[in-house]
Amino acid sequence: MPQIFKKSTNAIARASIIGSGAISVLxxxxxxxxxxxxxxxxxxxxxxxQPVQFSHKHHVGDDGIDCRYCHTSVETSASAGMPPTKTCMxxxxxxxxxTTYLEPVRESWKTxxxxxxxxIHDLPDYVYFNHSIHINKGVGCATCHGRIDQMxxxxxxxxxxxxWCLQCHRAPEQYLRPRSQVxxxxxxxxxxxxxxxxxxxxxxxxxxxxxxxxxxxxxx
Amino acid sequence: xxxxRFMPAAIAAGLAFASALLLASCRQDMQDQPKYLPYRGSEIxxxxxxxxxxxxxxxxxxxxxxxxxxxxxxTGANVAPTAPTATAAATSASGTSxxxxxxxxxxxxxxxxxxxxxxxxxxxxxxxxxNIYCSPCHGVLGDGRGMIVNRGFRPPPTYHQDxxxxxxxxxxxxxxxxxxGAMPDYSMQIPPHERWAIIAYIRALQYxxxxxxxxxxxxxxxKLK
Numbered sequence: 223m224p225q226i227f228k229k230s231t232n233a234i235a236r237a238s239i240i241g242s243g244a245i246s247v248l249x250x251x252x253x254x255x256x257x258x259x260x261x262x263x264x265x266x267x268x269x270x271x272q273p274v275q276f277s278h279k280h281h282v283g284d285d286g287i288d289c290r291y292c293h294t295s296v297e298t299s300a301s302a303g304m305p306p307t308k309t310c311m312x313x314x315x316x317x318x319x320x321t322t323y324l325e326p327v328r329e330s331w332k333t334x335x336x337x338x339x340x341x342i343h344d345l346p347d348y349v350y351f352n353h354s355i356h357i358n359k360g361v362g363c364a365t366c367h368g369r370i371d372q373m374x375x376x377x378x379x380x381x382x383x384x385x386w387c388l389q390c391h392r393a394p395e396q397y398l399r400p401r402s403q404v405x406x407x408x409x410x411x412x413x414x415x416x417x418x419x420x421x422x423x424x425x426x427x428x429x430x431x432x433x434x435x436x437x438x439x440x441x442x
Numbered sequence: 443x444x445x446x447r448f449m450p451a452a453i454a455a456g457l458a459f460a461s462a463l464l465l466a467s468c469r470q471d472m473q474d475q476p477k478y479l480p481y482r483g484s485e486i487x488x489x490x491x492x493x494x495x496x497x498x499x500x501x502x503x504x505x506x507x508x509x510x511x512x513x514x515x516x517t518g519a520n521v522a523p524t525a526p527t528a529t530a531a532a533t534s535a536s537g538t539s540x541x542x543x544x545x546x547x548x549x550x551x552x553x554x555x556x557x558x559x560x561x562x563x564x565x566x567x568x569x570x571x572x573n574i575y576c577s578p579c580h581g582v583l584g585d586g587r588g589m590i591v592n593r594g595f596r597p598p599p600t601y602h603q604d605x606x607x608x609x610x611x612x613x614x615x616x617x618x619x620x621x622x623g624a625m626p627d628y629s630m631q632i633p634p635h636e637r638w639a640i641i642a643y644i645r646a647l648q649y650x651x652x653x654x655x656x657x658x659x660x661x662x663x664x665k666l667k
Contacts, residue, residue, distance in 0.1 A: 285589050288574040294631050301480040312626045313578075316595050335489045341481075346473040 264381040270340045273326045275375060282407065283371035289363055289405050300352040304339065307331045342376050343367075349440055359426045360398040361390075364407050371407040391434040395419025398428070512557040513634050515615030552612025558635075560642045568643030571636050575628055576644075584647040596624040601644055602651045614641045 261267050281287050290296060295303035307330040318324050330337045345351055356366075363370065368379030380386055390397055398419045403409045412418055422428075433439060478484065484492035496502065507513040558564075573582060581588040584601035591597045599606065618637045621627035632640065649657075658666060 285578070285593070287578055287589075290574050291578065291631070304481050306630070308626070308630065313590055313593075313595060315626070316624065317590070317593055336491065338483065338490070346470075347475040347477065347479065348472050 258383070259381065264378070264383065266378045266381060269375050269377060270342060272340055272375070273337050274324065277374045278370045278376055279372055279374045289370075296353045297357050298354050300350070300354065302353045307337060342378050343382065345382060350442055351440070357404055358401070359394075359428050360401055360404060360422050361394075362397075362399050362404050362406070362409055364409065365397050365399075369407055387440065388435060391439070392431045394428055394431075394434070395423050398422040398426070401426070509557065511553050511612075512638075515553055515612030515619070516551050517553050517612075518551040552610035552616065554610040554612065556611065556638055556642065558638070560639075564639045565642050565646060567636065568639035568641070569646075571632065572640050572643045572647075575632055576640065579625070583651065584644060585651075598625060601648050607648050607652065611638075611641050611645075614644060 257263050281292075282289070292305035292309050293302040294305070295301060307327060310324075310327050311331050314324055314327060319328075326337055329335075357363075366380050367376075370376065395416055396419060397411075399409055399411065400422065428434075478492040480493065482492055483490040487494070511517060572580075577588055578590045579588040579595060579598055580586055580601070581591075586598045586600045601607075615637055616622075617625065618632060618640065619627060619629050619634075628637075655663065655666075
């Protein structure tokens with residue numbers, strides 16, 4: 223049918239075969255790797271609206287308040303502990319006590335109905351994460367949460383994908399720090415991190431990766 | 443011929459079926475299970491708390507406050523028993539169940555001995571806890587010039603004055619437990635044993651700011667010169 227298709231069309235046809243192959247490979251990559259690892263899919267760096275625009279940068283970074291002042295149960299239980307309105311009122315009974323900005327806090331204090339914060343780090347319900355074991359084995363807050371002290375509004379930093387959990391559970395010595403530094407936001411790992419990590423792993427009795435990567439360690 | 447006619451339809455149907463399976467795999471039933479996790483709300487109760495506060499008078503295992511001096515810092519029979527639910531009220535996300543009460547007028551029956559021996563570990567623990575919960579207002583030195591005071595909170599008195607140097611230990615316990623003046627109570631944030639550790643560290647702070655050269659052990663004096 224040379225009237226319709228010129229001879230050069232054959233080249234286009236050949237190219238389209240190769241092209242569609244490349245597009246299929248790209249599509250498969252996007253479906254299984256690209257999209258699941260994207261910040262869009264994992265909702266990292268996503269700002270979520272809160273009833274009060276609470277700034278960790280102000281309270282932790284500027285005021286120097288320790289994480290545990292509010293997250294009291296982080297060393298002893300699975301949940302880090304969301305502070306009750308009472309904790310806000312410890313200071314805000316006097317500071318900014320008449321601002322409309324903090325009206326939801328005072329409203330909660332008056333009525334006894336807790337403030338409904340929007341959860342940022344939302345693990346699937348079949349994952350049983352425990353804060354206290356990580357704190358007590360030398361995993362710093364900032365290792366997973368990032369520099370909270372520099373975040374006016376908290377965003378999720380880590381992907382929270384299982385592969386992200388596993389890259390530490392397979393070799394925790396990459397991230398362990400001395401217990402005294404766990405709550406230090408500005409801690410930078412030393413040059414001999416692996417050496418220190420192996421020493422701390424032994425000292426804090428961190429279990430082997432065979433146990434840490436066992437299904438039932440995180441799923442029950 | 444038959445095959446050629448129906449092949450496209452078969453392929454289309456197959457693709458549709460496969461994509462339906464793929465879409466079905468996006469259901470998140472297991473990710474969001476209808477169960478209560480900490481801080482997950484409930485639609486059953488008007489205050490939307492799924493973790494309910496303890497029924498009044500309930501004593502959770504391990505929370506029986508049978509040692510009056512340890513849990514109130516007071517001796518004698520005229521001490522109103524503090525409700526055991528006060529510390530366990532951490533389950534109440536609003537925290538209003540532990541409204542701070544003004545301390546009873548100085549009854550003079552504050553204990554002046556620690557209910558358990560103070561070791562180096564306990565003192566270190568007290569320092570750590572002091573720096574977390576107290577230093578924002580009282581300052582790391584205990585001089586009452588912490589960051590929150592800089593921000594405008596009513597300044598607390600310095601620990602380094604005779605009134606507080608001579609105050610019995612039980613007084614500090616009472617203030618941490620029940621609050622005092624502008625200071626709110628810390629009964630939910632600091633468990634009783636850690637309150638005593640903090641008090642031990644406050645005493646250490648007081649000694650540190652009120653010492654003279656005679657208090658320094660002879661073998662350490664050279665270091666200071």
